[in-house]
Amino acid sequence: MTFTKPLAQLIGHLERLPGVGPKSAQRLAFHILRMPEDDVRRLAESLVAAREQIRLCEICQNVTAQTRCEICSDSRRDSTLICVVGEPKDIAAMERLNEYRGLYHVLHGLLNPMDGVGPDNLKIRELLSRLSGPIEEIIIATNPTVEGDATALYLGRQIKQLGIKVTRLAHGMPVGGELDYADSATLLSALEYRREL
């Protein structure tokens, strides 16, 4: 005997989520059984809505519900400055600083030859196609990890060939850490001491 079918199915679906083991799937499922029915319906709808409505911004490849994301649509942002990040959540980390006023570009990954992630698997072509306009500086803000360093090096070479200034966030942040987990003070000093590649 296991759990009754709808419950077993729910646990099965939850278990497939990252970081959710059998025990937490069970705990989550029993929590859901105790939630008000409307709340469960709202949660279910938000899952489908997010998956259906969210696409990538045609300019910076950030996740958005529009054709262009809020940042690329904002005329007050400095369009001569592009900060290149690995993942959409890294933009949130940068924006929390309330300091950077340029645009972004999301690579959706970092170079990782071991896992078969090459330049063609990242949004690098889309980045390079943005560089024909007037650009003052490209700030590479990939994670200070092996993959992030390799990606920065690769991009630095490509972009310098175009005669554009390329900088990288300073290692003010703990080496081996993730951008998304850095506290704002550390990230701010890393932004301040960015160095030219």
Added chain:
Amino acid sequence: MTFTKPLAQLIGHLERLPGVGPKSAQRLAFHILRMPEDDVRRLAESLVAAREQIRLCEICQNVTAQTRCEICSDSRRDSTLICVVGEPKDIAAMERLNEYRGLYHVLHGLLNPMDGVGPDNLKIRELLSRLSGPIEEIIIATNPTVEGDATALYLGRQIKQLGIKVTRLAHGMPVGGELDYADSATLLSALEYRREL
């Protein structure tokens, strides 16, 4: 700037789940954006289906999609034996033993005067109403915690007054632990050495 609206809403809903902090809600949400749309829809449907279809068995109060749960409907089970547990998941722990062939009763909680949980908040009335038929033994399998001990003591007194044999799982299990986390060997020895209250 935070995330685009459907994404922020999804993260908000996920954060309200137990054991899901802001970081894991974010990670889950980005995982969901990368999932095949059909899988997201199936997950969403399973949430609503579980919440809508699951009710309590009219006999043992276990979660079920029917009026009576599979165990209570199974005529091969020994209906003179009732094992009393705190939560539905504890039944799964007992059933994994493949040893116990009686029925169950789920209290849906344990006595906890500090949190205002008294006998009327548990499915105790429903348990006592089952004891008019021929019953050989009631096995109390509440967690070996303060609340579980208090509940066992309370139930033991009530049931013994009716002249019915009451036993409790032996403390073969680590004291202070949870039934749901015990390994089968420990739980099996606890079942074997159950003692009369």
